[in-house]
Structure formats: C-alpha cells, structure tokens
Amino acid sequence: MSEFWYCLNHKKVEGRDGCRNQDRLGPYDSEAEASRALEKAAERTEAWDRDPDWNDDQAPEPTED
DSSP states (O other): OOOEEEETTOOOOOOOTTTOGGEEEESSSSSHHHHTTTHHHHHHHHHHHTTTTTTSSSOOOOOOO
C-alpha cells in the first residue's frame, strides 16, 4: 500500500521519502487525497469552529428567565 503526504514547504504531494513529517500533512491513501490536504484541513477547521463542544471555552449565550 502506498502512502502520500502533502508537503507544506514545497506545496506538492510527496511519497514516503519526502520532507520531514513536521513539514507535511498525511499520510493519505492516494495522491488525489493528499492533493486536497489543505482544502480538507480548512473544512475541518470550519467544522470545529461551528462545533459547540470544540468551542467550550466561549461563554454560553445569555438566556432570558
């Protein structure tokens, strides 16, 4: 099984023998998946920003009694 990473330094998909892992996202099962790494990361960040459990450090909305 091949694995692919998205290199943050070179802005391209790499195989196992690429840059250091701290400089890349992955591994992904396919080259196509790895090429969408930044898009996927942005989608996940957006979802986390909307998730009330993820944003538990924010004060709750005031309620009217």
